[in-house]
Amino acid sequence: MIFNSLEYILFLPLVFVLFYWFRHKFRVFILLAASYYFYISWNPVFILLIILSTLIDYGAGLLLEKTSSNSTRRLLLGISICANLGFLFFFKYFNFALENVNEVMLAVKGSYQPIEAWDIILPVGISFYTFQTMSYTIDVYNGKIKAEKNLPYFALYVCFFPQLVAGPIERYNNLLPQFKEKAQLVIQNISHGGRLILYGLFMKMVIADNLGVFVDSVYGDIAGASSLNLLIGSVFYSFQIYCDFHGYTTIAIGSAKLFNVNLSENFRTPYLSNSITEFWRNWHITLTTWFRDYIYYPLGGNRGTLLKWVLAILTVFVVSGIWHGAKWTFIFWGFFHALFVLFEKIVRWDKPSTNVFLKAIKWGVTFTLVTALWVFFRSPDMDTATLYFKSIASNWDIEGIDLPVEPFILLGLFVVSDILTRKKNFSLSLDNIPFVGRGAIYFVLIFLLLSRSATDINPFIYFQF
Amino acid sequence: MKIVKYITTRIILAVVFLFAMNLLYLYTFWKEDVKQHGDILENLWGVDMHSDAIYFGESSNFHVQEGDSIKHRISYALDSLLPNISIATVDNAGLHAGTYLSLMKNIPKEMNLKFVVITLNYRSFAANWRYAPFENYLSKSALMLEPSLPILNKYMISLKQYDYQSDEDRNAQMKLAWRNEKFKIPNFEYTNVIEWDSAMAWHTWLDVNPNLTEENLPLASHYIKNFAFNIDTIHNERIEDLNAIVSISNKRGYKLVFNFLGENTIEAEKLVGKELIYLMEKNRSFLVNYFTEKGVVMVDNFYQIPDSCFVDRSWPTEHYNYQGKKIVAENIKKAIEANELHY
Numbered sequence A: 001m002i003f004n005s006l007e008y009i010l011f012l013p014l015v016f017v018l019f020y021w022f023r024h025k026f027r028v029f030i031l032l033a034a035s036y037y038f039y040i041s042w043n044p045v046f047i048l049l050i051i052l053s054t055l056i057d058y059g060a061g062l063l064l065e066k067t068s069s070n071s072t073r074r075l076l077l078g079i080s081i082c083a084n085l086g087f088l089f090f091f092k093y094f095n096f097a098l099e100n101v102n103e104v105m106l107a108v109k110g111s112y113q114p115i116e117a118w119d120i121i122l123p124v125g126i127s128f129y130t131f132q133t134m135s136y137t138i139d140v141y142n143g144k145i146k147a148e149k150n151l152p153y154f155a156l157y158v159c160f161f162p163q164l165v166a167g168p169i170e171r172y173n174n175l176l177p178q179f180k181e182k183a184q185l186v187i188q189n190i191s192h193g194g195r196l197i198l199y200g201l202f203m204k205m206v207i208a209d210n211l212g213v214f215v216d217s218v219y220g221d222i223a224g225a226s227s228l229n230l231l232i233g234s235v236f237y238s239f240q241i242y243c244d245f246h247g248y249t250t251i252a253i254g255s256a257k258l259f260n261v262n263l264s265e266n267f268r269t270p271y272l273s274n275s276i277t278e279f280w281r282n283w284h285i286t287l288t289t290w291f292r293d294y295i296y297y298p299l300g301g302n303r304g305t306l307l308k309w310v311l312a313i314l315t316v317f318v319v320s321g322i323w324h325g326a327k328w329t330f331i332f333w334g335f336f337h338a339l340f341v342l343f344e345k346i347v348r349w350d351k352p353s354t355n356v357f358l359k360a361i362k363w364g365v366t367f368t369l370v371t372a373l374w375v376f377f378r379s380p381d382m383d384t385a386t387l388y389f390k391s392i393a394s395n396w397d398i399e400g401i402d403l404p405v406e407p408f409i410l411l412g413l414f415v416v417s418d419i420l421t422r423k424k425n426f427s428l429s430l431d432n433i434p435f436v437g438r439g440a441i442y443f444v445l446i447f448l449l450l451s452r453s454a455t456d457i458n459p460f461i462y463f464q465f
Numbered sequence B: 001m002k003i004v005k006y007i008t009t010r011i012i013l014a015v016v017f018l019f020a021m022n023l024l025y026l027y028t029f030w031k032e033d034v035k036q037h038g039d040i041l042e043n044l045w046g047v048d049m050h051s052d053a054i055y056f057g058e059s060s061n062f063h064v065q066e067g068d069s070i071k072h073r074i075s076y077a078l079d080s081l082l083p084n085i086s087i088a089t090v091d092n093a094g095l096h097a098g099t100y101l102s103l104m105k106n107i108p109k110e111m112n113l114k115f116v117v118i119t120l121n122y123r124s125f126a127a128n129w130r131y132a133p134f135e136n137y138l139s140k141s142a143l144m145l146e147p148s149l150p151i152l153n154k155y156m157i158s159l160k161q162y163d164y165q166s167d168e169d170r171n172a173q174m175k176l177a178w179r180n181e182k183f184k185i186p187n188f189e190y191t192n193v194i195e196w197d198s199a200m201a202w203h204t205w206l207d208v209n210p211n212l213t214e215e216n217l218p219l220a221s222h223y224i225k226n227f228a229f230n231i232d233t234i235h236n237e238r239i240e241d242l243n244a245i246v247s248i249s250n251k252r253g254y255k256l257v258f259n260f261l262g263e264n265t266i267e268a269e270k271l272v273g274k275e276l277i278y279l280m281e282k283n284r285s286f287l288v289n290y291f292t293e294k295g296v297v298m299v300d301n302f303y304q305i306p307d308s309c310f311v312d313r314s315w316p317t318e319h320y321n322y323q324g325k326k327i328v329a330e331n332i333k334k335a336i337e338a339n340e341l342h343y
Helices: A006-021 A024-040 A044-066 A070-108 A126-141 A151-159 A172-180 A187-220 A227-257 A276-282 A285-296 A306-324 A328-347 A356-378 A382-397 A405-420 A426-431 A435-452 B002-027 B030-037 B040-045 B074-081 B097-105 B135-144 B150-158 B167-180 B193-201 B217-227 B237-252 B265-271 B274-293 B322-338
Strands: B053-057 B087-091 B115-120 B255-260 B297-300
Touching: A006 A024, A024 A044, A024 A151, A044 A070, A044 A126, A044 A151, A070 A126, A126 A151, A126 A172, A126 A285, A151 A172, A187 A227, A187 A405, A187 A426, A187 A435, A187 B002, A227 A356, A227 A382, A227 A405, A276 A285, A276 A328, A276 A356, A285 A306, A306 A328, A328 A356, A328 A382, A356 A382, A405 A435, A435 B002, A435 B150, B002 B030, B002 B150, B030 B040, B030 B135, B030 B150, B040 B087, B040 B097, B040 B135, B053 B074, B053 B097, B074 B087, B074 B322, B097 B115, B097 B135, B097 B237, B115 B237, B135 B150, B167 B193, B193 B217, B217 B265, B217 B274, B237 B255, B237 B274, B255 B274, B255 B322, B265 B274, B274 B297, B297 B322
Parallel strands: B053 B087, B053 B115, B115 B255, B255 B297
Antiparallel strands: none
């Protein structure tokens, strides 16, 4: 069940009614059942994986709290992390590792018989809920939080359906206490939740999916596309992935709001950033902060030697690339981001500037770099990415520039709305607008959603991670 | 109470908004969307409102043989054979009962039709048409033509509320149907398409049938895949759609004519054998009897088209040269006159 489906449009109000119909003590079971059902609708078998992961981390948390011996505590943490990363490695990286082992062995031994890849299906959302549960165990180990004793609440923390398959990656401290608070049926939550769902659907179905049609056509024939179309394609992809993922997150936040749960913001107009460093403060915030807290800081952050700091930055970004997928293109994408961040720190490019001209140049350079690096992200392999850049440089003689007018207009509309909602999210921004103005905005958004949503089949991009 | 009032006012506003949006949509994007997702409706819009009849057809209606001096459609030939009535044409490639049903629902109620001709293609009952990748497009078109608010139809398309399936899934369903949809032919060992086709593919018949060669073996295989089936009156969606067409026609008072297209039974028998003809005849007589009993005028061209009239020689189709198309038109004319539908 995806957010932009009729099933979800029916599922969400049903869960909402049931949730408020029952007394507080039963609501955790309503949300838990709904979340499991939501996940089962993808693939029934993998619910067992979530349950297993839940039980391992729940047990590890309780035992960590009871045990004072450091070696036992380290062992418990190790078991929990190995189990979580083990699942992730097997489902996501096993074949990638196998493929690379085969290539190395073939290079070393010419007569080597390559091992065939296994037929492994990637469970939806595994990268997200695994990171969420790992943060819990690490925080319990570090004494930052108390272990959760109530299994249903803990299970709901792992699988709360609005953020189960693509985040935001929530910390225990932010999410679980909200489940325990008695939710009141308040108009404000319904209205804010509804607005966010509407805006999220608009971003996904009207903007991202329509841009995606053009992007797919360009990537479908890179060698035959003109340089201008390739450039437009790369800019469109920047906004496609942003609207796709931001749209998903906004629907998730809106859906959670209906149950009186506030999920973390994941995006703060990242494309207005003046440096790559700033971009990462505003893009996929919950993942970036996860890497900061659980990899960058433990590796010493910026408090050690220069070499240690460089290694910490490189590690975080390369791991971030690998987290997105088992492909060299993702690793390169992460690696180049690391290089740019290091460069910015060294030349102090990320230092805030008041000069408008300088800010504009910094913005232009940042947006260009981010857009160029998305080419690696979008390409199925390194050869395609290389071909893309080569074709941009060489295809100026190809005629037949196909300017997609409607996507440009829709994109313009989105950029304006994104800038206007820079300081407050879309829903809060609407609070200051009079009733008639709000009505007009709803009218335009709903009209565009109903009439201009793309018709091609486009799953959310981040579901594959 | 406050919440109930809040939700109720929003629902009422939403309904008002919806109708206003629908109106705006009709004046802005609708026609362009119909062109993209349901272009067949454009054909129907082009129909003269004073027409006495509509001919619904697929590629058999307009396909032309290279070198044909007369390139008229079957429906145009019929129109000229019946000078006192005007017959409008609505056709497109790959259409079948499901699409005709959607179109029937969209015939303007103001039209005073004497009769409607529906093209009935034997192959359209076979698994490889029922599960063809083209079905995605037809199913999307059918949703676009639903008699609901057009803006909602468009959004339902975006929500994939039509029978969308990947090519791989449709292929798998087709193969499953070839295996599971059994038929029984007296004194014949094969009971499904897979068994029969495999025997053909493995060349075991080359020695038995002198008409078979390495070159025409693929065509023989196509004949089996397209013509060897047993119509399941409960599960075959074409029957369901045709029944719905009959019911709409009865409701609206249209006389219904099914133009049952002719097949190249001579070639089929030559390449595959009399067993295939046995099945085809069984299905033919079932369809003719079944719909005649329902009051439909059946124009049975099944064995009427000579081998020389079939245009395609490497794939079994119902594409005829003009001579073949004229035979069909004349048969329809005779049936219309015999049943006095033109008065």
